[in-house]
Amino acid sequence: MANAYRRPDTSMGIILGTGTNAAYYEKLKNIKKWKGGEQVFEEMVVNMEWGAFDRERRVLPLTIYDNKLDRESINPREQLFEKMMSGMYLGEIARNAILQYVDHRVLFNGLSSPDLNKQWGFETSYMSTIVDDDSSDLEQVRHILEETLLIPSTTLGDRQVVQVICKAVGRRAARLAACGVAGVLAHTGELDADSVVAIDGSVYEFFPHFEKHMVEALDELFGKEVTKHIKFSLARDGSGFGAAMIAMMAHKAALAKSNGAA
The missing domain is CATH 3.40.367.20 (Hexokinase; domain 1)
Structure with missing residues (x-):
């Protein structure tokens, strides 16, 4: 209107x-x-x-990351469309995906952190910064992972994978x-x-x-x-x-x- x-x-x-x-x-x-x-x-x-x-x-193309978010939410099986594309949830979807890669020792040499392990600990605003980082060493991504989320250490490869995950979650939402x-x-x-x-x-x-x-x-x-x-x-x-x-x-x-x- x-x-x-x-x-x-x-x-x-x-x-x-x-x-x-x-x-x-x-x-x-x-x-x-x-x-x-x-x-x-x-x-x-x-x-x-x-x-x-x-x-x-x-209808919706739910993934294991969406299902985990939904099960652990305060309203399981409700608002599924919203949970796949709104700011309250995008960070949690990305966090679920990142942690699976950590568990398979693809990211961070298999080491996480209490902040990353915390539900809702990976904010959607972090994703925006990560996706927008076009520096050669992905310094902004490093800062969020190491300084904000206290991951012990990250390689450039780690940061690239995290950026790809965030891009994919945001693109799917759009x-x-x-x-x-x-x-x-x-x-x-x-x-x-x-x-x-x-x-x-x-x-x-x-x-x-x-x-x-x-x-x-x-x-x-x-x-x-x-x-x-x-x-x-x-x-x-x-x-x-x-x-x-x-x-x-x-x-x-x-x-x-x-x-x-x-």
């Missing part, structure tokens, strides 16, 4: 931060559960709660988010016209190459000729402004309905 105020061609909004969710415009006639009676508007903004997608575990966008736009039939997708949240804004990976996934799904009509727009602090917009519109709609009845 906040982005649509500036960009009327906005088709959907997404939050990709600590958690994730999405909303889109749906025609009232298509909302079978709607029991609210006659309305002034023909469309409604639908809160998808898409973080809860695939509770049955039939591609999953793109799949969600693709599903919504295909459902609403808005692939034939210019569509703006408004996105807020720290993962989208700060995780390196996140938008690029989303675009790449959409290119694979739809082809570049279709994808070039889909534009992403950063919508900082959209939640508060959007809520105010909806409240204002609801108030105006109620007044219009009241005046019409009078």
